Amino acid sequence: MDDxxxxxxxxxxxxLNDSADLARSRVASKRFNSLWREVQTVNLLCxxxxxxxxxxxxxxxxxTVFRNLIEDSRNVRVISIGVDKALSGMSFDDLxxxxxxxxxxxxxxxxxxxxxxxxxxxxxxxxxDFWIQSCWRRSDVLALVSSNCSKLVKLEVKNAWLSVxxxxxxxxxxxxxxxxxxxxxxxxxxxxxxxxxxxxxxxIGVGGLKEPKIHFLHLRSCHWTVSNAPLSxxxxxxxxxxxxxxxxxxxxxxxxxxxxVKFYLSVEDAxxxxxSELGELDTLEVISPDVYRxxxxxxxxxxxxxxxxxxxxxxxxxxxxxxxxxxxLEAFPSIASLTLSHVTWSNIKTHFQSxxxxxxxxxxxxxxxxxxRVQTSDYTDVSFIRxxxxxxxxxxxxxxxxxxxxxxxxxxxxxxxxxISNPRVRWSWGTWAEGGEDIWVSSGT
Numbered sequence: 001m002d003d004x005x006x007x008x009x010x011x012x013x014x015x016l017n018d019s020a021d022l023a024r025s026r027v028a029s030k031r032f033n034s035l036w037r038e039v040q041t042v043n044l045l046c047x048x049x050x051x052x053x054x055x056x057x058x059x060x061x062x063x064t065v066f067r068n069l070i071e072d073s074r075n076v077r078v079i080s081i082g083v084d085k086a087l088s089g090m091s092f093d094d095l096x097x098x099x100x101x102x103x104x105x106x107x108x109x110x111x112x113x114x115x116x117x118x119x120x121x122x123x124x125x126x127x128x129d130f131w132i133q134s135c136w137r138r139s140d141v142l143a144l145v146s147s148n149c150s151k152l153v154k155l156e157v158k159n160a161w162l163s164v165x166x167x168x169x170x171x172x173x174x175x176x177x178x179x180x181x182x183x184x185x186x187x188x189x190x191x192x193x194x195x196x197x198x199x200x201x202x203x204i205g206v207g208g209l210k211e212p213k214i215h216f217l218h219l220r221s222c223h224w225t226v227s228n229a230p231l232s233x234x235x236x237x238x239x240x241x242x243x244x245x246x247x248x249x250x251x252x253x254x255x256x257x258x259x260x261v262k263f264y265l266s267v268e269d270a271x272x273x274x275x276s277e278l279g280e281l282d283t284l285e286v287i288s289p290d291v292y293r294x295x296x297x298x299x300x301x302x303x304x305x306x307x308x309x310x311x312x313x314x315x316x317x318x319x320x321x322x323x324x325x326x327x328x329l330e331a332f333p334s335i336a337s338l339t340l341s342h343v344t345w346s347n348i349k350t351h352f353q354s355x356x357x358x359x360x361x362x363x364x365x366x367x368x369x370x371x372x373r374v375q376t377s378d379y380t381d382v383s384f385i386r387x388x389x390x391x392x393x394x395x396x397x398x399x400x401x402x403x404x405x406x407x408x409x410x411x412x413x414x415x416x417x418x419x420i421s422n423p424r425v426r427w428s429w430g431t432w433a434e435g436g437e438d439i440w441v442s443s444g445t
């Protein structure tokens with residue numbers, strides 16, 4: 001390392017996943033010690049092994065290690081400090097009195113010590129707190145960051161209770177992530193006011209909300225996983241392009257996102273869902289046991305090319321006779337690619353068995369590809385697939401995943417029957433399992 005140019009050494013040090021290695025390098029090498037002040041990135045994570053050692057042996061406290069890294073820095077631009085997810089399973093009973101504050105990382109007194117040293121150049125800040133030390137203490141860290149870090153572009157805070165008192169505008173902030181946060185901003189008014197030029201917003205498991213309204217003129221990407229408490233949700237984002245929204249049973253869900261291109265929607269009850277037509281939507285993924293009402297009563301637009309549907313559970317008898325493949329093709333006439341979960345495949349196959357092929361209206365559709373998970377395989381699947389191919393003449397690509405527990409004989413029968421009788425179709429076969437990844441094992445015509 002002594003022969004390497006200083007610029008290259010600094011670049012290597014900037015890419016260390018754990019800056020604890022940097023602290024050790026300073027002790028072992030005079031050259032590292034002289035160059036570490038040029039490092040622009042500090043990443044420090046308290047792992048489970050480190051935490052365990054700190055309770056049984058003499059180890060430099062985690063916060064002290066971090067402060068030492070920051071103390072004489074000249075131009076740190078990226079800081080990530082956090083607690084490993086492996087510690088998330090700990091309870092209050094596991095704590096001892098001496099370490100009640102050691103991993104409380106949004107502690108305002110702790111942040112106030114080091115933040116002023118890096119505030120002038122800091123562009124990215126990530127703090128992942130230790131929940132059992134932070135959840136019962138409200139932190140003013142947002143106000144402190146907003147008043148000190150004028151150049152901050154990206155902010156992430158996880159596992160904490162955050163106040164918005166004293167929060168001021170941060171016009172340069174473009175990316176905000178709040179994950180597993182108790183937030184004292186019931187309607188997200190303060191967040192909307194203080195981050196006016198936000199482009200990426202991730203709200204994952206944020207509690208403390210009552211009637212939240214996301215209102216950002218420049219927002220382009222949003223991931224929002226909503227707790228059960230809010231009954232009224234609204235997103236007003238005229239330039240939003242991609243949205244991932246997971247909610248339970250909202251009494252009101254209003255979207256004003258006319259430029260939306262990609263939409264992932266998971267909702268338990270779709271009765272309160274309504275929004276203006278999404279005229280630019282190209283890709284849609286819907287996960288809902290109320291999928292029939294959601295699809296038939298909601299205006300998703302007519303430009304959707306890629307559609308994925310997971311009905312989660314078998315559709316109730318009142319909708320079972322209505323929900324077939326024709327339902328999807330009629331609601332989304334422009335789709336070229338359709339992906340179905342094993343439950344949805346079963347639902348539309350049941351519809352076919354009771355109503356027959358006459359109810360599949362898709363001869364002139366744009367559909368080119370179907371990807372589906374199949375729970376069990378029998379001759380009804382062969383008949384169902386043949387009917388689909390006869391009705392959708394433009395369909396040229398079938399990608400079928402059979403459950404890993406499917407009887408090998410039944411699987412071979414399905415593959416043989418499909419490939420022999422439909423040579424114009426390109427077939428792909430694979431296996432799937434609950435909680436596992438899809439595995440493609442063969443393909444061909």
